Amino acid sequence: MPWITALKHTARSGFTLQRAYNEPLRALRGAVGAGISAFGALLVGTPQLAVSAAVGAFIAGVATFQRSYRPRPLLALAAAVGLSLSTFVGYLASPWAPLFVLVLGVWAFMGGLAWSLGPAAGVVATNTVPAMLIVVALTENIPQALRHAGVIAVGGLVQALLVVVWPIRRWGAQRDALADAYASMADYARRLRHDPFAAFDPDPLMTARNAATVTRRQARNRPPELGGRRRTMERMRPAMAALADPRVGAAEEGPERDRAREILGAAAEVLDAMAHSIRTGDPVGVPERTYRSLAVRSTGPVLTGAARQSALLLIGLLADTADSLESPGGDGDGSALGNLSRPSVHELLPVAAHAVRRNWRWSSPVLRHAVRVGVVAAVGETIGMLLPFGHGYWAPLTAVMVMRPDFSQTYSRGVARIAGTALGVVLASLVLAGLETWSAAPNDYVLTALAVVAIGGAYLTILTGYAVMSACIAAYVVFLLAMGSTGLVSTAEERVGQTLLGGALALIAYAVFPTWQTVRLPDRLAAYIEAGGRYAAAAVAAFGAPSADSYRAVREALLDHRQARAELLTATAQAADEPVRHRGLRNSQISGARSAMAGLGRTALLLEAHLPPLGGGSGAGSEPSASGGTGPEPVPGAERFAAVLQEETARAAQAVRLDQPIDLTPVRLHYQAWAAELPDPDEESTDPRHLVVRDAGYLVAALEGLQQALREGDADRTGSGSVN
Structure with a gap:
């Protein structure tokens, strides 16, 4: 935007008063x-x-x-x-x-x-x-x-x-961060009832993770209800998304959709009750009717296939978390996984x-x-x-x-x-x-x-x-x-x-002597594309080599993806106020690329939800146990496709940095060859081979959307307008 406009905008924001006071x-x-x-x-x-x-x-x-x-x-x-x-x-x-x-x-x-x-x-x-x-x-x-x-x-x-x-309010900031994350998850469940493709804001989860990072001294004094709950709560999100998505979960209309809405509504009530309990320290107060709505027909014939699998996983996670908050004798799943370590003073x-x-x-x-x-x-x-x-x-x-x-x-x-x-x-x-x-x-x-x-x-x-x-x-x-x-x-x-x-x-x-975020937008977008490709590739690769390490790699890639997304959003918001123009990416291209990458992330989330349990876990996507067991069968060709997916998205990210056209056609070609080697996807099947090939098809579609968004208007770029 012009300098005069930028100065007016920043001046107004500087004089803006919030109706909020400190404690x-x-x-x-x-x-x-x-x-x-x-x-x-x-x-x-x-x-x-x-x-x-x-x-x-x-x-x-x-x-x-x-x-x-x-x-x-x-x-x-x-x-x-x-x-x-x-x-x-x-x-x-x-x-x-x-x-x-x-x-x-x-x-x-x-x-x-x-x-x-x-x-x-x-x-x-x-x-x-x-x-x-x-x-x-x-x-x-x-x-x-x-x-x-x-x-x-x-x-x-x-x-x-x-x-x-x-x-x-001892540990008040940590309580608020974790409670806000649960509340955001409850809001997500409510929105999924009406919009199966509702967007999810991961910022509260990132804040909760930051709040859960403690020193060794803090870990000894931390209230039990603040330990280990975040990871269980985050595992609910893929289950909710998989249940609500009509492509892989409940049917778009009919009894299945009604049952999915009932479960999501009950989940929202339970999550709100958990947020209140964490924030105040009071017991979890969930109405009996809510528990009944989760239990009635939970194993009946209304939900079938992957939808039933996702519903059972979600119900199990809700029950586990509610029980742990009502009886916080230990550190939940956090005791097995260890604390997120914050350096002490001498380690800084x-x-x-x-x-x-x-x-x-x-x-x-x-x-x-x-x-x-x-x-x-x-x-x-x-x-x-x-x-x-x-x-x-x-x-x-x-x-x-x-x-x-x-x-x-x-x-x-x-x-x-x-x-x-x-x-x-x-x-x-x-x-x-x-x-x-x-x-x-x-x-x-x-x-x-x-x-x-x-x-x-x-x-x-x-x-x-x-x-x-x-x-x-x-x-x-x-x-x-x-x-x-x-x-x-x-x-x-x-x-x-x-x-x-x-x-x-x-x-x-x-x-x-400025530092413009506008000129850094291509690099931020490229980092987001690269991180999204790594997350999707890790999820696919986990089907090809199911193990505790591969499942952990999915988790780490998800965190990197969230961080890259947050950095892009921050840079975009700051660039919107700057009085400079960028002659590379246009507004519509960045907006379209973000939408496509959101679709890629949502599909990777579905893949994560459909990961088979290791060692007799409680459901798809459950936390792997160290004991192992027989474990699920590897899906042939998944690791090869994951390698191509990661390589091509990294190449596309570099092309964005260099302001060059991207070409993700090799991903589709390799997917078609891989899908031809596997059985045709069955909508009712929970076989990992069917689930991964079906979900990977949605990944390819999202990448084609990214390619289309970045190619759109390349021939007549003028650089007019600020990037936002």
């Missing part, structure tokens, strides 16, 4: 931590120490609100350590202006590079830069710098201790090094963001030093806090922060002016109390909108800087001017 008790706990730190430092030290303590406690508290499933005390302590180190290093370089500018730029660069570890690490690392800028101005010698670094660390320690002694260094190496290339958005934020911080500080105003650090501070690795967030946050900061400064200045008019100048204790109230408002409005939160942060800083000083109005004017300068620097820097 009041959580916000109160953070404000209490800041109050204890600030008032404690004021009682035993100077107003300047109280400012440092408030800064440390506030930013450590912000770290505990980040979307992370690590222990909240650990996040607060990590933030405190980073803040203390940044302030001391900044002071050591502060006597020499050129050296300080260089150190600030390098520190901001490292903070930007921390985004390679995830958004939580990026936000915490970025917040250490403002601490360096603010606290350095309050110190005069090395002992003072050490004291300020110490009280900042104490502020973070206070926040960490408060999280421990004042717990609010090699993980972090690997993430940085992976992003240490010029095409990486993280590295470009790190360079951009480092240069802008140094330039902003230099300009602030040269201008004949005080408080010159507000320009680099604002620029660093605004900048993000993508265009839409940087510009929306930029305009929101500028407007919110101006509003916060004006309101805080009016409050101070009113206090001065009403009585004598407010003392340091009153100013500290006002700052703590503003901190509580910032915590409470984290979910409301960046403009509102920025106003609260601006007010809190004004109240802190008013401690022991005069000239409040001029301070406010200077800060507004420096904030405008910093916001402008951030926006100009991204325009001059």
Whole structure:
């Protein structure tokens, strides 16, 4: 879209307010931590120490609100350590202006590079830069710098201790993530009743998987109902899709379809009850009529063939999960499979090094963001030093806090922060002016109390909108800087001017040195095609060599497919806001390719649902047992077809990256030769040979749709319009 349109769109999104607030008790706990730190430092030290303590406690508290499933005390302590180190290093370089500018730029660069570890690490690392800028101005010698670094660390320690002694919904984030996944599965079951080809959003499942990744210490303390349930729940999705799909499950109309709708409706009720139980810890409350609807005729003649097989599998999985939640004595199937391992603190260094190496290339958005934020911080500080105003650090501070690795967030946050900061400064200045008019100048204790109230408002409005939160942060800083000083109005004017300068620097820097997601769309789409091909090939190959390893490979390929899909959707959404054009893929081509790949994924899901059990499992697609047993018979030729499928989809992905036409004809030719070797598919049969050859035909049809979508309009590409 044009620049003017893009700027209008991002500005509107920056000013958008959500009718949502953070948990009041959580916000109160953070404000209490800041109050204890600030008032404690004021009682035993100077107003300047109280400012440092408030800064440390506030930013450590912000770290505990980040979307992370690590222990909240650990996040607060990590933030405190980073803040203390940044302030001391900044002071050591502060006597020499050129050296300080260089150190600030390098520190901001490292903070930007921390985004390679995830958004939580990026936000915490970025917040250490403002601490360096603010606290350095309050110190005069090395002992003072050490004291300020110490009280900042104490502020973070206070926040960490408060999280421990004042717990609010222990494991609440993990409970919500798993409950949301169950609720999304219930919604999927309801939609399948009316639309057998309803789309499924895997994002809640990905979030639940992330929440289930724990350290060894967390695994020992995790509530039993949070362990192992996600995997059982995810196995319900292929069974539901196979039951609802009229091509391989219940007939499109008639008694079979009515029975399938009845089972799916009952499954939705059971899943909703499970979600409520996980979220609250209450027993699973499923009406008796729901259990009866699952049991009546469940083995009768209404459902036949693969549809009956899928229904029995779904009913068995629902019963197993409900029983495990009602009697959570163990870790469910998670005990046999082990925990998803999250690195502990001492194990993070090699993980972090690997993430940085992976992003240490010029095409990486993280590295470009790190360079951009480092240069802008140094330039902003230099300009602030040269201008004949005080408080010159507000320009680099604002620029660093605004900048993000993508265009839409940087510009929306930029305009929101500028407007919110101006509003916060004006309101805080009016409050101070009113206090001065009403009585004598407010003392340091009153100013500290006002700052703590503003901190509580910032915590409470984290979910409301960046403009509102920025106003609260601006007010809190004004109240802190008013401690022991005069000239409040001029301070406010200077800060507004420096904030405008910093916001402008951030926006100009991204325009001059951008990282456009639009130009990365072909690579994201190619990765999605390649991952989809691997998932489908793994599902087919599992029929050719049924084993615990091949079934596990299907699971791993599914996770890669979900991740590639999520990255494509994120890039597409970000590209829609960018003021650039791409002269390769057009809107309609990407949309058509996504639809075709969704069909491919849905068919691979059916193949996964029809996998025969290993070692006497409970149904198709059941988790393989280590004991083995006789096992199912391999389907001849399945592995050969899977190899061709993976090879050709990988070749098609490379063609998309190079902007070349794709040709998936070899897949159809090999499928036709393979199908001719096997018995003709029987709609009522549950023989794996019949199921795999029938489902593989749908894979071929989906790939032909992909080929058609990408070839459509190749001759008259003009590149008009933005990619979305």
